[in-house]
Amino acid sequence: MTRDQNLEDFLPLSESVFRIMLSLVGEDRHGYGIMKEVKARTEGRISLAPGTLYGAIKRLKQQGLIAEVEKRVDPELGDERRRYYTLTVPGQRVMRAEAARVADLARQAAAKDLLPGWSQIAAPA
């Protein structure tokens, strides 16, 4: 993210990109680790293939929202060294902004009774 870019320039994030970045919150992961995390979090609904994943990684890196960290071995997957990715500080800010945007949408939907059982989140803070 350059100095001239605002948070809003990155929003809204596509669901795949949001899920990829979400998988990196609190933990650095390699490509296959990101895939597994996204698949687990969506109960198999989103299953990324390599082309989509690395296309997104390339663009997120160019935008400065994620960065590479050192290559290392994942003990669970044999002795191959893997490139790990981490969420940058601008990436964390974009994720917070996107989460707030989605939460606001959910609040408005709940206020219109579109989310049964969620009425408590519709109340203004």
Place this chain on the structure above:
Amino acid sequence: MMDDIVATSDRIYRLILNVYPRAFRDEYGEEMAQTMRDQLREALVDRRVFGVTALWLKVLLDTARSAFTEHLKQERRVSFNRRGLGFGLSTAIGFPLALVTFAYWLHPAIAAPGFVLAGIGLYGLYERLEIDTTAMIATVWVGVTLGLYGTADIYLSGKFFGTHAVPTAFVLLTFGLATMGRVALRNKTFGPFSFIPLAVTASGGLWFFVLLVGAGEYRDVMRTSGLLAHVALWFILGALLWADPPGDKDAVRAAKEERQSTAESGVT
């Protein structure tokens, strides 16, 4: 057995990775192959051969889509410029529109937009090209093509659009536009991927107007062949341009300046 399937799939997938742009492949190819191997092992453990088949189907579809996206994004990074694309589109739509409406002596109100669009497009492309010699060649080519078209049609038949000169004129027109397109590409006015849609649009536009206003005129084999040749040439041209990356405009300009400075130092 499991290792064999993974190893064979890995070899095939590495071959398939060649459809991605080179820069993307160099940066992520190895990681993608590694990730694919991980997915293959997981699929084999979970669902054996059915899992591998399903994975391959998903990966093939994803590769076709994502490789196309990467090529488009790469072109945009290298050579896309909106002004050039706008002028190119203006020419591609305006030129055939002007030609066909004029040839059929349609009302000036219908023909005028084609001429205006073509004029804007040609002027814009000329200004954009900047390098005098190549721009002039392109412009002369188009002028000569139009001249040949009119002359051939008038002298061979005595009236517009009435003879076998029409297919010939279309082929000549194609070469004129092709040369212009090639020059524009070499100077990065627009890139190969935006040129292919332009070529298809130009052909499509021509077809549409010919069918719309001249269906009754196009019954004989020669004219139909001419039109088919026109469209086919555009497609061949598109493929050739795809294989031939645009030249470096800055490098061409630097070479020209160097030649000028050498000539000047030779004079003094």
